[in-house]
Amino acid sequence: IKASNSLSFSLQAKMSRPVRARRLEGIDKNIWVEFVKLAATYSKVNLGQGFPNFPAPDFLTEAFTRALSGGNHMLHQYTRAFGHPPLVKVLAQFFEKLLGRDLDPMTNVMVTVGAYQALFCCFQALVDEGDEVIIIEPFFDCYEPMVKMAGGTPVFVPLRPNPPKDGKLMSSADWQLDPAELASKFSKQTKAIVLNSPNNPLGKVFSHGELGLIAELCVKHDVLCISDEVYEWLVYDGKQHIRIASLQGMWDRTVIVGSAGKTFSATGWKVGWVVGPDRLLQHLRTVHQNSVYHCATIAQEAVAQGFQRELMLYGKPESYFVQLPKELQQKRDWLVQSLDSVGMKPIVPEGTYFLVADISQFKSDVPDVPNSDEPYDYRFAKWMVKNKGLAAIPLSAFYSEAHKKNYTNFIRLCFAKEEATLKAANDILQKWKQEKTSS
Ligand code: PMP
Helix, strand or coil: CHHHHHHHHHHHHCCCCCCCCHHHCCCCCCHHHHHHHHHHHHCCEECCCCCCCCCCCHHHHHHHHHHHHCCCHHHHCCCCCCCCHHHHHHHHHHHHHHHCCCCCCCCCEEEEEHHHHHHHHHHHHHCCCCCEEEEEECCCCCHHHHHHHCCCEEEEEECEECCCCCCCCCEHHHEECCHHHHHHHCCCCEEEEEEECCCCCCCCCCCHHHHHHHHHHHHHHCCEEEEECCCCCCECCCCCCCCHHHCCCCHHHEEEEEEHHHHCCCHHHCEEEEECCHHHHHHHHHHHHCCCCCCCHHHHHHHHHHHHHHHHCCCCCCCHHHHHHHHHHHHHHHHHHHHHHCCCEEEECCECCEEEEECHHHHHHCCCCCCCCCCHHHHHHHHHHHHCCEECEEHHHHCCCCCHHHCCCEEEEECCCCHHHHHHHHHHHHHHHHHHHHC
């Protein structure tokens, strides 16, 4: 009797009500789950997901080791929720230099679990039901679901390509906003615009003129700017990264998002930060306090020491922030050359460690899948990793549903890789080209 009772109880106990919160509707698909798995299964050379496969600098890993076993056992305990004091202090000092204004480490800086959590705090703290948030396409894909989860509506505006007429390779600078189109997206409902310069995936570094236009519209419509600047040090060919917060009227309405993962080539540490006015950051602190609380103390301590070193060497040739872009520029040039030589036309990036390449000349390589509405760039990237062992990400993954179909002839590749990895990628491409010419 006991057994049958418990059986009928367990049958009744099976849940039938919907369990998914409404805010997750339509955001459950994620490009990374599928493409990270494909790369892990098939790739010989992975230029897909964005992380360096060369080591983080010695001064940083040594600082971590010292923090771990240097005798200060308190570094194994909780630290201040809004940022380990040595880290917020040095970040404030550093950004005072960059922005030319005084900063209070306790109220103008907050440390987060990577830039990812910084972005999550921004959207949760600043976006309400019914608010519109302008997102410039192509965009780092998490902006859209994060806006939606906060109850907001993303409004997309594309960077439009203007191919150079002289037969030169296209540059990320050839992708531009149409000023009238951008202006038309601002409305009474607009609460914020997300700016990502240097931009993932294109590598575009927004010019002073472009930032001025965005700033003017933000001021005119009283709109916030969430400025994702995680690639701030990865800028090439003598270009300058300009911080929109330093433009007239923008400090008061901008949250700057940064990442030690990108800055010090240690993406796994997941240390990020926000810098901005207290009137905005106080609300981000509420989200952070009630969700994550804080990020690993030892990682924060080591990043603080990394910044102390960089503060001392600021602008000097030994600075990591000077050396890293130099090395990456060379890697960029190798990959550009290698892709160009096989007809996979690269768009030369001005910044970041990504580049986008045009794959329209490879359509005959990729078999059609009957009855599939999968875009060409997805089919290409899947076919390439399975048949050639080279992993990349389809560009349309960085577009909204409505605009994806206009950008299906490109893939994104990451060049923050060891020389041997880039050479192996080149070997794959050259062999492919030979097979094509001999068939
Ligand atoms: N913003 C952009 C534009 C990114 O490319 C990334 C990482 N790919 C992030 C934010 C997240 O950075 P983190 O790894 O520090 O969370």
